[in-house]
Amino acid sequence: MNTKVLVAPSPHVHSGDSIQKNMYGVVFAMLPALLFSFFYFGLGALVVTLTAVASCYLFEFLIQKYILKTEVTINDGSALITGILLAFNVPSNLPIWIIMIGALVAIGIGKMTFGGLGNNVFNPALVGRVFLLISFPVQMTSWPVSKGLTSGYIDVETGATPLAIIKEGLKNGQSLSSLMDKIPSNMDMFLGNMGGSMGEIAGAALILGLAYMLIRKIITWHIPVAVIGSVAIFTGILHMVNPEAYAGPMFHILTGGLLLGGIFMATDYVTSPMSNKGMIIYGIGIGVLTVVIRVFGAYPEGVSFAILIMNAFVPLINVYVKPKRFGEKRK
Amino acid sequence: MLKTFSIGGIHPAENKLSAESAIQVLPIPQMVSIPISQHIGAPATPIVKKGDEVKVGQLIAKSSGFVSANIHSSVSGTVFKVDEIMDASGFRRTSVIINVEGDEWLEHIDRSEELVKEISASKEEIIKRVGDAGIVGLGGATFPAHVKLSVPPGKTAEVLIINAVECEPYLTSDHRIMLEKGDEVLVGTQILMKALEVNKAIIGIENNKPDAIAHLTKLAANYNGIEICPLKTQYPQGGEKQLISATIKREVPSGALPIEVGAVVQNVGTAYAVYEAVQKNKPLIERVATITGKSLKNPSNWMFRIGTPVKDIIEAAGGMPEDTGKIVGGGPMMGKALSSIDVPLTKGSSGLLLLPREETARKATKACIRCGKCVSVCPMGLEPYLLMVCADKKDYERLEKDAVMDCIECGSCSYTCPANRPLLDYIRLGKGKVGQIMRARK
Numbered sequence: 001m002n003t004k005v006l007v008a009p010s011p012h013v014h015s016g017d018s019i020q021k022n023m024y025g026v027v028f029a030m031l032p033a034l035l036f037s038f039f040y041f042g043l044g045a046l047v048v049t050l051t052a053v054a055s056c057y058l059f060e061f062l063i064q065k066y067i068l069k070t071e072v073t074i075n076d077g078s079a080l081i082t083g084i085l086l087a088f089n090v091p092s093n094l095p096i097w098i099i100m101i102g103a104l105v106a107i108g109i110g111k112m113t114f115g116g117l118g119n120n121v122f123n124p125a126l127v128g129r130v131f132l133l134i135s136f137p138v139q140m141t142s143w144p145v146s147k148g149l150t151s152g153y154i155d156v157e158t159g160a161t162p163l164a165i166i167k168e169g170l171k172n173g174q175s176l177s178s179l180m181d182k183i184p185s186n187m188d189m190f191l192g193n194m195g196g197s198m199g200e201i202a203g204a205a206l207i208l209g210l211a212y213m214l215i216r217k218i219i220t221w222h223i224p225v226a227v228i229g230s231v232a233i234f235t236g237i238l239h240m241v242n243p244e245a246y247a248g249p250m251f252h253i254l255t256g257g258l259l260l261g262g263i264f265m266a267t268d269y270v271t272s273p274m275s276n277k278g279m280i281i282y283g284i285g286i287g288v289l290t291v292v293i294r295v296f297g298a299y300p301e302g303v304s305f306a307i308l309i310m311n312a313f314v315p316l317i318n319v320y321v322k323p324k325r326f327g328e329k330r331k
Numbered sequence: 332m333l334k335t336f337s338i339g340g341i342h343p344a345e346n347k348l349s350a351e352s353a354i355q356v357l358p359i360p361q362m363v364s365i366p367i368s369q370h371i372g373a374p375a376t377p378i379v380k381k382g383d384e385v386k387v388g389q390l391i392a393k394s395s396g397f398v399s400a401n402i403h404s405s406v407s408g409t410v411f412k413v414d415e416i417m418d419a420s421g422f423r424r425t426s427v428i429i430n431v432e433g434d435e436w437l438e439h440i441d442r443s444e445e446l447v448k449e450i451s452a453s454k455e456e457i458i459k460r461v462g463d464a465g466i467v468g469l470g471g472a473t474f475p476a477h478v479k480l481s482v483p484p485g486k487t488a489e490v491l492i493i494n495a496v497e498c499e500p501y502l503t504s505d506h507r508i509m510l511e512k513g514d515e516v517l518v519g520t521q522i523l524m525k526a527l528e529v530n531k532a533i534i535g536i537e538n539n540k541p542d543a544i545a546h547l548t549k550l551a552a553n554y555n556g557i558e559i560c561p562l563k564t565q566y567p568q569g570g571e572k573q574l575i576s577a578t579i580k581r582e583v584p585s586g587a588l589p590i591e592v593g594a595v596v597q598n599v600g601t602a603y604a605v606y607e608a609v610q611k612n613k614p615l616i617e618r619v620a621t622i623t624g625k626s627l628k629n630p631s632n633w634m635f636r637i638g639t640p641v642k643d644i645i646e647a648a649g650g651m652p653e654d655t656g657k658i659v660g661g662g663p664m665m666g667k668a669l670s671s672i673d674v675p676l677t678k679g680s681s682g683l684l685l686l687p688r689e690e691t692a693r694k695a696t697k698a699c700i701r702c703g704k705c706v707s708v709c710p711m712g713l714e715p716y717l718l719m720v721c722a723d724k725k726d727y728e729r730l731e732k733d734a735v736m737d738c739i740e741c742g743s744c745s746y747t748c749p750a751n752r753p754l755l756d757y758i759r760l761g762k763g764k765v766g767q768i769m770r771a772r773k
Binding site (some may be wrong): 005006007008009010011012013014015017018020021022039059075095116119133137191220248270271272273274275318322324325326327 | 337338341343368461500514555574575582583584585587655657658659663664665666667668669670684686690691692693694697698699700701702703706707709710712713716717727733734737740742745746747748749750751755756759
């Protein structure tokens, strides 16, 4: 018999897992929040998402093909994730040209300058988002008020986010209890009936996505639980010390980008630690920094900055926080 | 909750295609090639030459040290030559090649099926007979069994653990032995307990073999001190350190042997071979192997004589399928790919797996996306992604610091990696080099 056979070292079989499967799994998990934003913000959400995704694909393709002259890997799904996350992080009335700048910064500076997928230090979508927030503060913080499916794109009525209402009010000497009447109820915030970025408002939809990613084993529970848990504990303590000056844990978890950040951005494979212990330290860092920025800082919202700051610590965490070795003596 | 080991682990598709197939006896071939090195340790020294007449069970190569094993003739006939031929490792190694004539056994071997429960041999006699019979660990590692039974001075064995996990996908030979030779396995276990002077034995079986768990639990009621421990199905539970962790919740320290935590582990097939050697005077001249594969006509389990060519067992199972892309000696996770079907089956052959081409071709390697899945599946708590980079960069100091030598080469990392990175290939290279450096330092 003349069959040619392969001779290679073990293991001889593979799980069949692939980068694409994980990336498209994350995209699938983002669908509830994405669909919700279409229903809530109408046309604007659709335009923003399509522009962000198309720009990310385009810039990744152009940079890989003509500048780096390497293999074009736009099919791995990571540009799609960056595009959707960028859209999730901006208001639904953001002009197309600003979105394109955000996509260029996200892909060009956030990802490709470091060598592409797997090598970037910072979450690309957040690099794009923060660049826009600093460059176009007015456009980036005027949040459209929902008119449901019939909402338009640019010419929409705008309002403030709950975090901004609280921050401004406290600065002007108002008491927290009087401000609480001006913000939506916890249930409304959980279901997404409030002002904010496209993808961050619907807590229920984001948690649905988290459940899917946990069941499919795309991510582990460590980062989301550490981020959300540390915010809950930190704000809980503050609230107990002075309920008139500091809002409670439920408010902080449901508002702003905490759920979006903790579930979809902090868990980015490339920019989060490798070991479970490391992930918990990283998650707690994000939670604590978020509260510090929100409560004591100049910005009403701090999740993006907190994640980017902790991204910078990831290489250090990977060096110093090792998984528990088998047979290692417990101290 | 079922017990399992402490860190990591994966659950590959089980594919136990031959689990229902009773052990059959493979016909004796016309010629056998018996390598003198079928175990870990020094090769045995051949004591026969061309033209010698041999009988079944006759010693043909003598153990050449403490960590070495006797080799016996598995057939009767005439020695054709003692020469170098290719064995399953792909290297040319000295083998005794025998032309088969009839099937004449040495007279003192008891070939009856009758169960001998009474253990008359003393501790010393047991260890001597196990050594004389050339018994090695039959789970695949082929470490000489008598060495493990000789507890070093200053150490005490507290418990014997019988490895009946068979965590490798596809393989079913241990499963069949438990179902068909249950009493023999339990007597073998008691013999091993006597040799180790322990009064407790735990047989660890994964719960994907409920019939074996039920059968042995029923039989074990008639034997003192043997406990059947069902385990959650999880690879690599058959690893010695993992099995100890799963059954008695103790972790063997890095670089140490199981005796450090009072445990001695033997494979269930080894327990059966020990029974045959001590109670029946039968040296290790045959064993059970699984021949399996998704395209194979008849996945099945066979009792074969050591030295039978691989192609005979393939023929017995219906011939090599058209789409065969890889022939693996052993299971898909830790087995060795064979380059020829003319090589002989040996003491360590627990199975033969014919993988279809499309399942075995490696996919293109992509950049590491730092998902950390290799870290979370590693049963030794290592960081495979980092070890691969350090091996690639030849940073041997860091490899040693990050405990590359702890790697048990189970392949869970390479199996899991979504970027298809050949993690274990690089880690093996690094281990080889670090091992050299550490030995040179001594």
